[in-house]
Amino acid sequence: MSDFEDRLAALDPAARQPYEHRDLDSLISKITTQPDRTKNRLWRNIELKVASILIAGAMVTAGGVAMFQGAGTGLPILAIQSTSGAHSLKRASLPTMGAMQIYEEFNFTAGPALTATTPTNSSYELQIPSSGSNEAVRVAKIFGVSGSPVNTSADRVDWTVTGPSGSSLDYANSWVPEWSYAASPATMSTDFLPSDLPSQSTLANDVQSYLAKLGYGYTVSAPSFGTTTSTSNTTTPGSTSTADVTYSVAVDGMSTDQYVSFSVDANNNVVNASGPAFSVGSSLVYPLRSLAAGVAALNVEQQSRYPATSPQASPPTGTDLNAGGTNTSTTPSGPPIVDVTLNADSLSLETYQLTDGSLWLLPVYDYTGVETKLDGSTSSGTWYELAVDPSYVRVTNSTTSGGTHGVINY
Amino acid sequence: MGSQDEDRFARLVREHSSAVGNYLRRRLYPLTPSDLDDLVEETLVVVWRRLDSVPADAELPWMLGVARNVLRNARRAKNRRSAFEATLLPASHEASAEEHVVADTSVRDALAALSDDDREVLLLNAWDGLDTHALGTYFVISTNAAAVRLSRAQSRFRELLSAAEVR
Structure with a gap:
């Protein structure tokens, strides 16, 4: 093994604790003896867990969006379940850090450059197509794919329409539904150079044309253009280059956590495309908390993530991991504390699902700051926090137990 | 499915579930071991459903391909911003x-x-x-x-x- 392979292996997150299922016999029996079991239940379970971990930490508890009177304004209160302080997840500073991070606990400070916040902002309910199969067929036709929808997941969640050429349209009817088109490899032009690809403006026009046909009514912003060249001698002989673009879906000029992507080949044929299937419905204007209050909430969530009574699977190593920061946790071997001064902010919209199944785009603060690491180096990152005034949000602490130690993610 | 299928599936699970779990663990840190178990189970449900498609000479990479799709779908379902959101809560035994x-x-x-x-x-x-x-x-x-x-x-x-x- 070469030196770099040794060093890569040393970073393997699974090497220290290889996975072993606790009861394989039961697992095998469970799967093989329940032939009518659809994936829906388990899938949604996973989906909710993943959502609770990865996104801005809001899943609404069973029982719903309580339609209480919020602070005398008549606004409904959003009953949101906090998942172990997952509101404040850091977004990696790209591209230097990519998606790979050492886990740290942060001590946030509001810097002087934070701007004054707006007092209110709209939240938007998303209108979702009522029939996944019908929507799959409709979108498929827009991309020139004609065929019958096939329920690939056997649970009426995932639908696929495949045309005679092999091009297909997938429609995932869960969370915010997503359509995803893939051209048949046989229809793709090959052996073109990236310089042969359509210009960015051509690609942008393509996207606008398709969005108009799709008719969801949302706009897109912040395009990220690129090119991809892939080589295959099994599906499509030769190399295939595509011009790619990803947009953030925007609502009333604000970026959201929804994205639209398109790729076209040298002949300006769409090779891949995907995006959310929703239109914007009703909106409510909620008061927002202050930026400073949002920073305070970030700190509270950091602290709640590591309660002093957290169980310790690994004994402390005797090294003081705190480096100058204020350790608010008494956990003896918790993660290192890193000071972060937040100096920029913006407002965007994140998707939250409410207990009645409705999906909303709620305003969140995006904070950008510089963290000083243990070794004195610095890097930037962004964190986000629900901006809606807490008096309009009912947060229930999750019973999910978090750990106490750091991980590397990628 | 017959007992032959069940035997093959059982063998696949015993031989490769650890590798599938490690694969998933490397790419997504669940909150708890039970989250990881759920993702492994979801992968194996697909393997069981498509047992006839599992190539005899490439069982593990085929299963990892399924796990890859399970991850993609899970991420797609929750959010399309995953590249920007990589920090997860750690499992307690990390x-x-x-x-x-x-x-x-x-x-x-x-x-x-x-x-x-x-x-x-x-x-x-x-x-x-x-x-x-x-x-x-x-x-x-x-x-x-x-x-x-x-x-x-x-x-x-x-x-x-x-x-x-x-x-």
Whole structure:
């Protein structure tokens, strides 16, 4: 093994604790003896867990969006379940850090450059197509794919329409539904150079044309253009280059956590495309908390993530991991504390699902700051926090137990 | 399905569930071991449903391909911003923070600077142990194409690693 392979292996997150299922016999029996079991239940379970971990930490508890009177304004209160302080997840500073991070606990400070916040902002309910199969067929036709929808997941969640050429349209009817088109490899032009690809403006026009046909009514912003060249001698002989673009879906000029992507080949044929299937419905204007209050909430969530009574699977190593920061946790071997001064902010919209199944785009603060690491180096990152005034949000602490130690993610 | 299918499925689970779990663990840190169990189970449900499609000479890479789709779908379902949101809550039995802090930052930075495609093929080889034949099955490309892709990724990684260590 070469030196770099040794060093890569040393970073393997699974090497220290290889996975072993606790009861394989039961697992095998469970799967093989329940032939009518659809994936829906388990899938949604996973989906909710993943959502609770990865996104801005809001899943609404069973029982719903309580339609209480919020602070005398008549606004409904959003009953949101906090998942172990997952509101404040850091977004990696790209591209230097990519998606790979050492886990740290942060001590946030509001810097002087934070701007004054707006007092209110709209939240938007998303209108979702009522029939996944019908929507799959409709979108498929827009991309020139004609065929019958096939329920690939056997649970009426995932639908696929495949045309005679092999091009297909997938429609995932869960969370915010997503359509995803893939051209048949046989229809793709090959052996073109990236310089042969359509210009960015051509690609942008393509996207606008398709969005108009799709008719969801949302706009897109912040395009990220690129090119991809892939080589295959099994599906499509030769190399295939595509011009790619990803947009953030925007609502009333604000970026959201929804994205639209398109790729076209040298002949300006769409090779891949995907995006959310929703239109914007009703909106409510909620008061927002202050930026400073949002920073305070970030700190509270950091602290709640590591309660002093957290169980310790690994004994402390005797090294003081705190480096100058204020350790608010008494956990003896918790993660290192890193000071972060937040100096920029913006407002965007994140998707939250409410207990009645409705999906909303709620305003969140995006904070950008510089963290000083243990070794004195610095890097930037962004964190986000629900901006809606807490008096309009009912947060229930999750019973999910978090750990106490750091991980590397990628 | 008959008992022959059940026997084969049971063997696949016993032989490869650990590798599938490790694969998922490397790419997504669940909150708890039960979250990881759920993802492994979801993968195995698909394997059971499509048992006839599992190639006899490439069972593990085929199963990892299923796990890859399980991850993609889970991420797609929750959000399309995953590239920007990578910090997860750790499981309670993870290695200590100190172990990670002292980790090889040059390797980590070089890895992070790779393209997604290069990083994927590099780590499938280095962490998941897929050789070029298995990589070909995983990516649905020829062994030769997989070898080229891996070689290029390794070359780029070495370059980035050298640059990181010069800084």
